[in-house]
Amino acid sequence: MTRLESATRSSVAAARLVVVKVGSSSLTTASGGLDPARLDALVDALAARREASAVVLVSSGAIAAGLAPLGLSRRPSDLATQQAAASVGQLALGHAYVSSFARFGLRVGQVLLTADDVVRRAHYRNAQRTLSRLLALGVVPVVNENDTVATDEIRFGDNDRLAALVAHLIGADALVLLSDVDALYDGDPRLGAATPVREVADAADVAGVTAGESGSGLGTGGMASKLAAARLASVAGVPVLLASAADASRALTAADVGTAFAASGRRLTARRFWLAYAADSTGTLTLDDGAVAAVVGRRRSLLAAGITAVAGEFHAGDVVDLTDPAARVVARGLVAYDSAELPTIIGRSTRDLPAEHRREVVHADDLVALAAR
Numbered sequence: 001m002t003r004l005e006s007a008t009r010s011s012v013a014a015a016r017l018v019v020v021k022v023g024s025s026s027l028t029t030a031s032g033g034l035d036p037a038r039l040d041a042l043v044d045a046l047a048a049r050r051e052a053s054a055v056v057l058v059s060s061g062a063i064a065a066g067l068a069p070l071g072l073s074r075r076p077s078d079l080a081t082q083q084a085a086a087s088v089g090q091l092a093l094g095h096a097y098v099s100s101f102a103r104f105g106l107r108v109g110q111v112l113l114t115a116d117d118v119v120r121r122a123h124y125r126n127a128q129r130t131l132s133r134l135l136a137l138g139v140v141p142v143v144n145e146n147d148t149v150a151t152d153e154i155r156f157g158d159n160d161r162l163a164a165l166v167a168h169l170i171g172a173d174a175l176v177l178l179s180d181v182d183a184l185y186d187g188d189p190r191l192g193a194a195t196p197v198r199e200v201a202d203a204a205d206v207a208g209v210t211a212g213e214s215g216s217g218l219g220t221g222g223m224a225s226k227l228a229a230a231r232l233a234s235v236a237g238v239p240v241l242l243a244s245a246a247d248a249s250r251a252l253t254a255a256d257v258g259t260a261f262a263a264s265g266r267r268l269t270a271r272r273f274w275l276a277y278a279a280d281s282t283g284t285l286t287l288d289d290g291a292v293a294a295v296v297g298r299r300r301s302l303l304a305a306g307i308t309a310v311a312g313e314f315h316a317g318d319v320v321d322l323t324d325p326a327a328r329v330v331a332r333g334l335v336a337y338d339s340a341e342l343p344t345i346i347g348r349s350t351r352d353l354p355a356e357h358r359r360e361v362v363h364a365d366d367l368v369a370l371a372a373r
């Protein structure tokens with residue numbers, strides 16, 4: 001095989017802080033239970049990488065690890081039993097990591113996050129602070145979704161997205177997604193001949209790719225969620241390597257395996273990234289073409305005059321989506337008015353408005369354009 005080399009791969013290899021995500025399918029036996037040998041092999045690679053850089057592990061596998069102790073033969077389909085399995089399994093998983101990392105004298109700390117923790121600004125900051133402190137103390141943070149309290153509505157649903165959000169949250173220099181497949185292919189390799197895509201520089205490189213569901217019956221996301229997570233990290237300025245967990249050692253040293261996704265975006269500040277990708281929006285403002293050009297093109301504040309419609313119920317300070325006339329989301333921002341105040345002022349120029357309504361609807365400092373999405 002020709003040696004895989006690229007600037008992206010070099011930056012993954014040289015990253016000073018790397019987030020590594022491992023999927024359930026890479027930690028389990030064929031029958032679905034936790035596989036200590038696979039977990040140890042992963043930890044061998046992580047411990048070796050830890051000599052060169054800080055590492056944060058995002059590990060799935062709680063539900064899978066809870067199956068055998070509960071006498072379940074496959075992943076349950078209802079949320080309550082999944083949560084019960086995760087509750088039992090997370091302890092088993094955590095215990096397995098504690099013992100495995102202890103072989104190298106390394107300590108681990110468990111961080112369980114819900115979507116709410118990255119959506120609410122105060123929680124986001126807390127998670128940021130805890131993770132930084134763990135790293136400063138030389139601990140390897142092991143992150144998972146807090147499955148036992150996450151409800152249907154607020155579940156990340158897949159740890160690929162969680163890993164991309166965590167990568168940005170802690171200012172990681174690279175994200176490595178380890179799965180049971182050795183690369184991104186142009187089509188689901190289970191369905192027939194498929195060709196690996198080695199380098200992804202921009203959206204055009206994945207335009208012809210068909211990304212399917214999870215193959216293992218244990219994972220949740222499948223390749224589509226990995227692609228979305230890679231995109232999310234990439235637009236946030238974090239390069240991504242997708243590789244097989246069986247190749248973890250090479251993925252974490254030379255990074256000359258798998259698929260490399262170049263960082264496309266400028267690195268956003270934590271606040272702007274949160275605004276753009278993590279926060280929940282509670283409403284929508286529809287902009288006319290002039291307002292789109294001002295907000296997206298010239299980074300101006302959004303004034304009432306350029307808004308043609310308001311949807312949703314929100315309060316001043318909430319996050320809203322800004323759409324173009326074709327209903328495409330072009331920006332997000334913190335709105336300065338309650339939804340009830342807006343219908344009477346939209347479409348009107350500032351000088352025609354009463355003094356108390358002359359402020360911007362979304363100030364430029366509170367606004368992030370999403371044209372790259």
Ligand SMILES: Nc1ncnc2c1ncn2[C@@H]1O[C@H](COP(=O)(O)OP(=O)(O)O)[C@@H](O)[C@H]1O
Pocket residue numbers: 022023024025026178179180181183184185186187188189190209210211212213214215216217218219220221222223224
């Ligand atoms: N285009 C594709 N390229 C690679 N794998 C794909 C593709 N489409 C679907 N898949 C499937 O996605 C699976 C990986 O997703 P998943 O099982 O959710 O992994 P994990 O548990 O690591 O998160 C692979 O095993 C593969 O069968």
Ligand SMILES: N[C@@H](CCC(=O)OP(=O)(O)O)C(=O)O
Pocket residue numbers: 022023024025059060061062063064086144145147157158159160214218219220221222
């Ligand atoms: N939080 C869940 C994992 C959810 C998930 O994303 O799984 P996977 O697709 O295997 O990464 C668990 O620990 O079982």
